[in-house]
Amino acid sequence: MSETSSKQNLKTSARQLATVIDLNKCMGCQSCTVACKNLWTQRPGTEHMRWANVGTYPGRGYPRDWQSKGGGYDKDGNAKAGELINLVEAGDNFQFNHDEVFNQQKGQSAHLQPTTSKGEKPQWGYNWDEDQTSGDWPNAFFFYLPRKCNHCSNAPCIDACSRNAIAKREDGVVLIDQEKCTGHRHCVEACPYGMVYYNLSTGRSEKCIECFPRVEQSIAPACNRQCVGRTRAYGYLDDKDSQVHKLVYDWQVALPLHPEYGTQPNVYYVPPMSTFAYDDEGRLTDEMRIPMEVLEEYFGSAVNGALKTLVTERQKKKDGKSSELMDILISRRWEDRFAQFTNEPV
Amino acid sequence: MKVKRHSLDAALLLDGRASAWSGIEETLLPLSPSPIALTESVSPYMAKITGHGKVKKIRVRMAHNGSIFSMRLSWDDPDKDNETTDLDEFSDAVSVMFPLAKGATAFTMGSEEKPVNAWFWKAGEPGPFDVLAEGYATSNRRPAETSGLRASDYHEGGTWVVVLQRPMAGDGHGIVHIEPGVDTGIAFAVWEGSNKERSAQKAVSGEFKRLKVDA
Ligand code: SF4
Numbered sequence: 001m002s003e004t005s006s007k008q009n010l011k012t013s014a015r016q017l018a019t020v021i022d023l024n025k026c027m028g029c030q031s032c033t034v035a036c037k038n039l040w041t042q043r044p045g046t047e048h049m050r051w052a053n054v055g056t057y058p059g060r061g062y063p064r065d066w067q068s069k070g071g072g073y074d075k076d077g078n079a080k081a082g083e084l085i086n087l088v089e090a091g092d093n094f095q096f097n098h099d100e101v102f103n104q105q106k107g108q109s110a111h112l113q114p115t116t117s118k119g120e121k122p123q124w125g126y127n128w129d130e131d132q133t134s135g136d137w138p139n140a141f142f143f144y145l146p147r148k149c150n151h152c153s154n155a156p157c158i159d160a161c162s163r164n165a166i167a168k169r170e171d172g173v174v175l176i177d178q179e180k181c182t183g184h185r186h187c188v189e190a191c192p193y194g195m196v197y198y199n200l201s202t203g204r205s206e207k208c209i210e211c212f213p214r215v216e217q218s219i220a221p222a223c224n225r226q227c228v229g230r231t232r233a234y235g236y237l238d239d240k241d242s243q244v245h246k247l248v249y250d251w252q253v254a255l256p257l258h259p260e261y262g263t264q265p266n267v268y269y270v271p272p273m274s275t276f277a278y279d280d281e282g283r284l285t286d287e288m289r290i291p292m293e294v295l296e297e298y299f300g301s302a303v304n305g306a307l308k309t310l311v312t313e314r315q316k317k318k319d320g321k322s323s324e325l326m327d328i329l330i331s332r333r334w335e336d337r338f339a340q341f342t343n344e345p346v
Numbered sequence: 347m348k349v350k351r352h353s354l355d356a357a358l359l360l361d362g363r364a365s366a367w368s369g370i371e372e373t374l375l376p377l378s379p380s381p382i383a384l385t386e387s388v389s390p391y392m393a394k395i396t397g398h399g400k401v402k403k404i405r406v407r408m409a410h411n412g413s414i415f416s417m418r419l420s421w422d423d424p425d426k427d428n429e430t431t432d433l434d435e436f437s438d439a440v441s442v443m444f445p446l447a448k449g450a451t452a453f454t455m456g457s458e459e460k461p462v463n464a465w466f467w468k469a470g471e472p473g474p475f476d477v478l479a480e481g482y483a484t485s486n487r488r489p490a491e492t493s494g495l496r497a498s499d500y501h502e503g504g505t506w507v508v509v510l511q512r513p514m515a516g517d518g519h520g521i522v523h524i525e526p527g528v529d530t531g532i533a534f535a536v537w538e539g540s541n542k543e544r545s546a547q548k549a550v551s552g553e554f555k556r557l558k559v560d561a
C-alpha cells in the first residue's frame with residue numbers, strides 16, 4: 001500500500017457525526033466552554049486549552065487571529081502552509097492573587113487581578129474582545145460563534161502528521177493517538193481552525209475528542225448537551241431522521257464555517273438573521289444589520305439562500321401557519337435534537 | 347570514517363569533558379538541509395517547510411574498547427534550547443543512524459525491508475531514545491534501555507557536546523550490532539530548536555557513510 005492511500009484510509013470513515021449550532025439562539029454564555037473544560041482540560045499543561053470556545057465575531061477570535069494563520073487547502077486541494085500558535089494567543093494560564101486578597105486581609109488595598117504565565121500584566125486573553133462590536137452606530141453588530149474541532153471529512157491535521165498519529169474513527173471522530181504523538185506540531189500548523197493545542201507538560205498535541213467515551217454510550221458531547229440556549233443538534237449526517245440531516249441537507253440552512261478552507265468540516269451553523277438596520281434618518285429599515293459580505297466571509301455564498309429560507313419560514317410562523325423548519329429549530333423537547341444520543345451522563 | 351579501538355573504560359568514554367577524547371581523532375562533517383520536499387506523501391505540510399538545516403557542521407570523535415561504542419558529538423549552537431516554555435518552542439537534538447540491512451537509505455529513514463536504527467538525543471529529556479525506523483513516518487522511539495543506550499551532554503561557550511554510548515552487541519531485533527573488524531554505515535542529523543526544527547526539518551550529513559570499525 002502506498003503512503004498516500006494509507007493517509008486516505010486514516011482520513012476516511014464509514015459514517016460521520018456532526019453538530020449543528022443555531023447562531024440565532026446562542027447568547028454567548030460559555031456554558032459549552034465550561035462544560036468541556038471541566039471534563040477534559042484540567043490536567044497539567046492543558047490550562048490554556050479551550051477545546052470548546054465561544055467568541056464574538058467579527059473579531060480576532062480564539063485562538064487569537066486563527067483566521068489569518070493559514071493551513072487547510074487551496075482551491076486545487078494543495079496543502080497551505082500554516083503557523084504555530086503561542087501561549088498568549090491560545091488563552092494563556094492566568095494566575096490570580098487570591099491569597100493576598102482573601103487570606104492576608106488586604107481586601108481594601110489589593111485588588112483581585114490576573115498575571116500571565118510569565119508573571120506579567122495580561123495584554124490579551126480568552127474572550128478579550130468579548131461583545132466588541134463592528135459597524136458604526138447605530139448599526140453596530142456582532143454575533144457569537146461557538147467552536148470546537150470540526151472532525152473534518154478531509155482533515156489536514158491527519159495529512160500533516162509526519163508520524164500518522166492522527167486518524168478518523170468509524171464514526172467520523174478525529175483523534176490524536178497520544179502514544180504515537182511526539183509533539184512535532186505540524187497538525188497545529190495545518191488546522192486552519194486553530195483547533196489543535198500543544199501540551200507543554202506531556203510534550204504532545206491535543207484536541208477535542210468529541211467526548212467519545214460519552215458518545216460510545218449514546219450520550220451527546222458535553223458542549224452540545226450542556227448548551228442552555230438549546231442551540232445545538234447532534235447525530236449522524238446520514239441519519240435521515242436526525243435534525244442534523246434535516247438542517248444540513250433537507251433545509252440547507254446549516255452551513256460549514258469557512259468552506260473555502262477545503263477541509264469539509266462537520267460543525268454546521270444556522271447563520272444569524274440579525275436585527276434590522278436604521279437608515280440615516282434613524283428610521284428602521286428592512287435591511288439586515290450584519291452585512292451579507294461579512295456573513296459570506298464566514299459561511300460562503302450559500303448563506304444567502306439559507307437566510308432567505310429562514311426568513312420565509314419564520315414569516316410562516318408569524319402568519320400563524322406551520323413550519324417544520326421552525327419547529328426543528330425551536331425543539332420543544334430537548335431529546336428531539338440529539339437523535340439517539342439522549343442517554344443521561346450520570 | 348573510522349572508529350579505532352582504545353583500551354579505555356566505559357565511564358571515561360561517557361564523559362564529554364574527559365581528556366581521553368583529545369587523543370581520539372576528530373572528523374568534521376558538513377551538514378546540509380534535509381531534502382524535505384521528499385516527504386510530500388508523509389506530510390504535505392512538512393514538505394513545504396523551508397529555511398531549516400541551520401547547523402552547518404558537526405565534529406565527531408568515536409572510539410570502542412571491544413565491547414562499548416562511544417561517540418562524542420559537538421556542534422556550534424549559540425542558543426541553548428533545552429526547555430520549551432511556549433507552544434511554539436522546540437528543543438535542540440542530535441541523532442546518529444545505522445543501517446540494519448545492506449542497502450538501507452538514510453534519506454528515507456530506511457524502508458520496511460531495510461530498516462534503520464538511530465540513537466536520538468534531545469536537549470532537556472531525561473535520557474536518549476533508541477529509534478527503529480522502516481521509512482518516513484514509521485520511526486518508533488523506544489526507551490534507551492531497549493539497547494543499553496546512554497548519553498551525557500553539556501552546553502558551553504555556544505557549543506553543544508553530546509556523548510552517546512552503547513554496548514556494541516545488538517540482538518538483531520531492530521538494534522544495530524557493531525562488530526569489531528566489520529564495516530557498517532553511519533549518518534548524522536542535527537535539529538536547531540530555536541529555528542523551530544523538528545521531524546524532517548533538520549540538518550543532515552547525507553547518505554550513509556562507510557564506517558570502518560577497528561578489530
Ligand atoms: S478542525 Fe482542525 S483539528 Fe479538527 S479535524 Fe479539522 S483540521 Fe483536524
Ligand code: SF4
Pocket residue numbers: 021025026027028029030031032033054144146226227228229230231
Ligand atoms: S452553551 Fe449554547 S448558548 Fe451558551 S455559549 Fe455555548 S452554544 Fe452559545
